[in-house]
Amino acid sequence: MSGPIQVVLAGASGRTGREVGRAILSADDMTLAGAIGNTQVGMRLDSLWPGQSGDLEITAALPWVEGNPVVLVDFTEPKSSYSRVLEAIDRGWHVVVGTTGFTSTERQSIRDRVQERGVGAALIANFSLGAWLIERLVEEAARYFSEAELVEAHHPHKKDRPSGTAKRLAERLAHQWGRDLEQIPVHAIRLPGMVAHQEVLFGAPGQVLTIRHDVHDRSAYTEGVLRGIRRIEGFAGQLIEDPGPIMMD
Ligand SMILES: NC(=O)c1ccc[n+]([C@@H]2O[C@H](COP(=O)([O-])OP(=O)(O)OC[C@H]3O[C@@H](n4cnc5c(N)ncnc54)[C@H](OP(=O)(O)O)[C@@H]3O)[C@@H](O)[C@H]2O)c1
Structure with missing residues (x-):
């Protein structure tokens, strides 16, 4: 991957999303390019994450992000996450999803869509x-x-x-x-x-x-998510649900 990885984080105001967002901001090789939420739309990240310099505002829909690669990271709830993940894949973005509760039919649709679009997807039930x-x-x-x-x-x-x-x-x-x-x-x-x-x-x-x-505490998940963001481009056309390929060195 060349240049910082641009990450759009859905669930930025959530319990897990906050931890993940702070870790993304601290990583030298990635940039937080967008933050998505539901009830906190319009709120600035620096007021949500005290002590952090994130000056983005929470939005309701996927923002327009130029450049490549772009990775959607999603820690929300399964209904909105499913359509957001498909939209991101259709834009040619990779997806790293921690949200749980997808049906097997939804997982299969995501698998089919990444194969068609040639991007990588990780649906990992637990990143620790x-x-x-x-x-x-x-x-x-x-x-x-x-x-x-x-x-x-x-x-x-x-x-x-x-x-x-x-x-x-x-x-x-x-x-x-x-x-x-x-x-x-x-x-x-x-x-x-x-x-x-x-x-x-x-x-x-x-x-x-x-x-x-x-x-x-939810810091247990952040290292696995950062590894997923860094490695997902290497799984183009695949859906991975086993954390092994992400966790193993
Ligand atoms: N894979 C893993 O390692 C792992 C680890 C922990 C949790 N999880 C999973 O991650 C998910 C989130 O867990 P959590 O404990 O962080 O939940 P949470 O604290 O309730 O946070 C949920 C987040 O989703 C956002 N959200 C809810 N509905 C939305 C919608 N319709 N559109 C956009 N954003 C929406 C919320 O935004 P507002 O604040 O604006 O409502 C909030 O930011 C769950 O599915 C959980 O099982 C996975």
């Missing part, structure tokens, strides 16, 4: 290092255990349930064991004091193995 590693550890444990249940716990404002991360872990287990997804129980807890927590309990006679990951 620990979430990527927990998948690998769970796959290893599933080679030896044959029964597991998942428990995920999040803050009460989370809109989807169970979490995208828990669904992904359940899909992995179902695939590995050749079972239907419904046969892998997932328990979802929504409580104040929680941020994002995933636990997989493997049971066998006389023993339980617990693999657990806790996110205590």
Whole structure:
């Protein structure tokens, strides 16, 4: 990629978007070229993110950004995100999406659209290092255990349930064991004091193995998102949902 990567951030006023936005502003190789929101339209970023020099205003729609490459980063909610992501792809932008709750039909449409347009898309349910590693550890444990249940716990404002991360872990287990997804129980807890927590309990006679990951604050996601922004051009024509290609050096 030549020159700074131009990033348009949707969800800039949100809990995760704020952390991601600050990280983008601090990165030398990227420029924040636009910020999208819903109820905070017209607000300047420096008033939303105290101590930061971002002088953009939040807009309701994708801004016009000249130049190449442009990456849409989206941490919003699935309905508006789906149409925004398709619009960005149609403009020839790459997309790095953290928003969870897309249907399998929507994921397939995004896959088809990136193939047509030759841009890269990442739909990653969890950008934290620990979430990527927990998948690998769970796959290893599933080679030896044959029964597991998942428990995920999040803050009460989370809109989807169970979490995208828990669904992904359940899909992995179902695939590995050749079972239907419904046969892998997932328990979802929504409580104040929680941020994002995933636990997989493997049971066998006389023993339980617990693999657990806790996110205590949203800075856990920023390094993975920055890696996604830097690498997405290398996945032209592909939709990646596995964080491996982004996280691995
Ligand atoms: N992949 C990951 O690693 C990861 C990590 C954390 C969260 N997430 C996901 O990211 C998403 C956001 O989570 P959050 O906790 O940050 O949520 P949040 O605090 O509720 O923030 C939501 C953001 O979306 C914006 N928004 C809502 N509706 C919109 C619309 N119709 N058009 C444009 N913008 C809209 C909001 O703007 P206003 O403030 O203007 O309403 C706000 O900026 C969720 O899907 C969550 O599951 C993913």
